[in-house]
Amino acid sequence: MDRIIAARVYNRICELGSLSAAARALGMSRPMVSRYLEQMEQWAGTRLIHRSTRKLTLTAAGENTLQKTRSLLRLSEEIEGQNQRSTPSGTLRVACAHFTAMHLVSPLLPDFLGRYPQLRLELDINNHPVSLVGERIDVAIRITNDPEPGAIARRLGVCRSVLCASPAYLQQHGVPQTPQDLTQHNCLHYSHFTAPSWHFSDGSGESVSVSVGGNLGAGISSLLLEAAVAGCGIAMLPEIEAHQALERGLLQPLLSGWLPKTLAVYGIYMSRDYQPGGLPLFLDEVQRRLTLLSGE
Numbered sequence: 001m002d003r004i005i006a007a008r009v010y011n012r013i014c015e016l017g018s019l020s021a022a023a024r025a026l027g028m029s030r031p032m033v034s035r036y037l038e039q040m041e042q043w044a045g046t047r048l049i050h051r052s053t054r055k056l057t058l059t060a061a062g063e064n065t066l067q068k069t070r071s072l073l074r075l076s077e078e079i080e081g082q083n084q085r086s087t088p089s090g091t092l093r094v095a096c097a098h099f100t101a102m103h104l105v106s107p108l109l110p111d112f113l114g115r116y117p118q119l120r121l122e123l124d125i126n127n128h129p130v131s132l133v134g135e136r137i138d139v140a141i142r143i144t145n146d147p148e149p150g151a152i153a154r155r156l157g158v159c160r161s162v163l164c165a166s167p168a169y170l171q172q173h174g175v176p177q178t179p180q181d182l183t184q185h186n187c188l189h190y191s192h193f194t195a196p197s198w199h200f201s202d203g204s205g206e207s208v209s210v211s212v213g214g215n216l217g218a219g220i221s222s223l224l225l226e227a228a229v230a231g232c233g234i235a236m237l238p239e240i241e242a243h244q245a246l247e248r249g250l251l252q253p254l255l256s257g258w259l260p261k262t263l264a265v266y267g268i269y270m271s272r273d274y275q276p277g278g279l280p281l282f283l284d285e286v287q288r289r290l291t292l293l294s295g296e
Contacts, residue, residue: 003043004076007069009036013049014066015271016133017056025133025270040065088277089118095140097127099221103240104141104265108285119278127219132268138276140268141286147266154267154283157290160239161260163198164251168231176234179210179258186233188224191217198236199261208258236260240293265290 012022013033023030041048048062058066096105101123113121124130124137132140132151147153176182179200189196189212196217201207214233218224221241228235229250245251267283269275 003039004072006036006039006043007072009033010040010048011066011069011073012271013037013056014058014062019056021133024136027136040069087118088116088281090276090278091120091122092276092278092282093122093124093136093138094282095124095126095130095132095135095137097143098125099238099241100141100143100265101125102222103238104286104289108289112282112285116278116281121278121282132270138269139279139283142266142268143263144266145261145264147268151268151270154269156265156267156283156287158294159263159265159290160294161236161262162239162242162246163234163236163254163258163260164228164242164246165234165254166229166231166251167249169228169233170252172231176254179208179255182210182212182234185212185214186216187212187214188216188218188227188233188235189214190221190224191219200255200258201261202258 009022009026009028012025013019016022016025019033019037020030022028023033026033037049044061044065046061047059048065050057050059094105105123109121113119124135129142129148130137130140132138141156143159173185176185179198182198187196187198196213197209197211199207199209216224216227216232218227221237224235225237225241225245227233228237229245234254242251246253265286267286269279
């Protein structure tokens with residue numbers, strides 16, 4: 001058996017804390033993962049992991065071996081990466097929300113795929129976070145200020161929001177002057193928030209949160225945009241998506257003295273020691289696009 005693969009499997013077992021999870025992440029059978037673990041223990045000449053029905057625990061030798069295999073895999077990846085970074089190949093599985101797919105990923109695809117013709121992208125577009133391990137996702141692009149624990153989060157940029165409504169809605173219902181005024185308006189919100197709150201800060205650094213409500217919730221920002229343009233209510237939308245409607249006067253920005261809370265955009269993945277050759281290149285492209293859009 002290949003010792004580099006055995007080291008890679010051992011690292012994944014340690015990262016995920018389960019032979020079954022490592023098998024799913026690596027696309028192997030569980031017996032095969034067990035065989036690679038046995039090979040690592042034969043190579044080390046000692047037991048590396050205490051196994052129980054509830055959890056796996058590293059022995060002292062296992063901890064020491066983990067550090068050495070990480071160094072071994074970094075060296076292996078550096079050697080392989082000399083070619084992979086110039087001509088990446090294989091399949092890169094990316095998970096993202098509909099907004100991210102349409103406004104951050106789609107515009108960069110022609111140039112990116114043209115430069116790396118041997119690389120194949122598979123996009124899992126889902127507005128709810130998916131399990132990277134369970135769905136065999138290489139990287140997820142997520143807009144959040146709280147990236148999930150246990151994963152590696154590379155910050156790619158920011159996503160700014162704008163509070164806006166159509167001229168027709170404002171003419172009929174009035175223009176809010178303070179964040180608290182929003183409680184008297186029909187606010188269009190993301191449906192996965194049962195009691196949505198919108199967060200603002202002013203020029204002096206004062207922050208305020210307002211619980212809002214309305215008769216429409218949706219998990220796709222483009223639907224909220226269309227509803228706001230149609231006069232259904234006030235929406236908090238990504239600036240990137242609302243830009244054209246604002247430029248055309250279909251929507252008007254509100255509460256100019258208050259800035260909606262900015263969210264970060266992260267690339268989330270499970271391991272630094274082993275990743276597809278196209279992953280860092282893809283994240284570089286998303287980061288460049290966000291820099292261009294936000295001027296960060």
